[in-house]
Amino acid sequence: MNVTVLHRAKGQMQLGLGLRRLKPEDADTLYYALIERSGVRGVSVLHRTAQLLLRFDPCVPEAPGEVLEFLRGASLEDPELKKLVPAVSARATNEQFKEEIGSLIMARAAKRLLLPAPIRYAWTVWNGLPFIRAGLKDLIQKKFSAEIVHASAILASLLTGDFPTAGSIIFLTKLGEILEEWTYKKSVDDLARSLALNVTNVWRVEGETTELVNLSQVKVGDRIHVYMGSVIPLDGIVAEGEAMVNQSALTGESVPVHKEPGITVYAGTVIDEGDLVIEVRETSGQTRYDNIVKFIEQSESMVAVTQSQAEKLVSRLIPYTFGTAALTWLLTRNVTKAASVLMVDFSCAIEVAMPISVLSAMREAGAHHITVKGGKFLEHIAAADTVVFDKTGTLTRSVPTVEAVVPMSGRDENDMLALAADLEAHFPHSLASAVVQAARDRGLDYGVPHSKPEYIVAHGIVSIAAGQRVVIGSHHFVFDDEKTLVKPEDEARLHALPLRYSQLYMAIDGVLAAIIGIDDPIKPETRRVVRRLKAAGLTNIVMMTGDSERTAAAIAEEAGIDRWYSEVLPEDKAHFVEQEKASGHRVIMIGDGINDSPALSAADVGIAMKEGADIAREIADITLSGSNLEQLIALKELSDKLMLRMKSTGSLGIAANAAILLAGILGFVTPGTAALLHNTSTIALCLRNMTEMIPEETHYREA
């Protein structure tokens, strides 16, 4: 592209693209091609003038140069770039609302400048009718709503012949509605986009074998194999197998549904137990996204408890507003004064400004790579005093690595690793990924066909490969449950690995074949995060792990955690969470594996790491991108600040409106001014609630 630098200052750059204007789809392509680049903080595509406004992170001085070079070499027709644009573009939505607001304001200005008074008045009456109709409808249904107050205010102004006032009430109400819809739609879209997680690879069944292919290569009629704990990526019909499927992402119903051949399964649902071969009926795209949006909108968890309490209070206030207006009229016999009372509507601040604060907090969490599935979870976090951490993948690095493979006598090291990877490849867990990664790094071919592997939660995997029974898992599982034998000459090798390694044992036909040593060091920020969480009021911090007491004690000490439980089973974790809740604690559970799911759903707030198992992510109320625990601090700070903001929204809203009300009764302000003051105060509250709560400078950096 022909790019010229129009202006440049520290941390920002204005670019001309050498075109007269940009098409909307090209604007989208540019936006999404640039926004995720490192060092880029903000992108505004000025499509009418074909310019770009870029904001950069001052700590990455090379970013502007890189972006320039990238743009000069890029083409808007590049299909790779077009792929980056999501199904529903947030940029396009923003543009649409900006244009709506612009049109509204310009239409009003043009009307006031150009149209003669009588036509303007007729126009006002015409525009006021829908509001009056809506108010009447609510009145007939005996629903005390803000609509009734709006309608009576407009009606009163029209009947007293105060057309300009009626006009400005209508204008401000419309503006408020657009702003409200915008924030709402934006937040829901942002949320949906982060929930529409990309399952990029699927196991396609071809005759006797399965192979890993990209989701985009799957066609209608293909058969795909989906294993326990994984998300079903596409709509389809069960061809083989039986499973319990968790459909909560679509229906909100958390009880798993039994699926057998011939029954339809839906994209975005998760296999709780068992595994399925699915014949694909619909390839990915819009439908799934729409489903997620629908789910979010229906979800009651969108509404925070504080907000619904405030709403109840406010709907009780509406009859009093009318009472005050009637009283004012009786005492003063002045319609204008009575009408100014009606202009003041206490519900506005709470019904509009509060949801905006919640949605905006959820959006801000998104900017920190945190996905929050509902406002009430932020509320719970602010109120919580207990945090339960799973160890592996949460407190420790999310990428554990295989440090050593100890083959038993007569076995080849690489063969053993390949076999282990072959089994583990089907089950997402941080230790499993380590094994698969190690096999990949060594260039091993782990695509050996084997019968269907079976995952035994928190224990291990069993499968039949080349006619032999292979088990892989913890010490307890391989030796105590599976009664594996160790050849006498291998005894010495059992203790070959350093103690700090987590150990996976693999046995073939009941005889120990290999030990895989996986090192899982603590994340560098863990200690600091634990300390800061304690300082922020989460005093009761607990670690639970399936690992041995020795490893657990070492990690807990390093992290600064004084309560830990080792060698726990998944149900123990959930049981512990229930116990803490029963003793009056508000509990946050943080984990990443299939085995954490019961505890995640038992807790007041379940937080999952994004790299973890699909099911943990689905069940969790909040997901962290997982690379850095600092996100927890950001999340806690956001939640606390949101609570303060909601409280102040309530009190400020009521205070401001009470003042306007008083001024109206005393006759200091006309109904028009009252409406203006009221709407200005509401919009000001909304705008304040849309601002970021954590200043950009203190953004917690990704490690």
Next chain:
Amino acid sequence: MKKGWAFASGILVGSVGLSVLTSKLVMKGYKYVFAGAMIARDRIMADSEKVQAAVSNITAEAKELTEQYYEKLDKEYEAEAAKEETKAPEA
């Protein structure tokens, strides 16, 4: 008499006016009027983009200037502090 005129012109606007506004010839003109309004709107929006760019540029430069100002102050302060330190041992 004045009232009579007003009444008559009212009748005239009410009957003839509406038929003029809905006549075929005038109907043809409306699309140009609306297109004009839309183009005007787009022009204003494009101008607002220019304003947005200018505001952003000015803010960025102002930020830079502010930073430079404080950096200068810091340097002066440091130099002053260094002087004090070299003086101290003599005393």
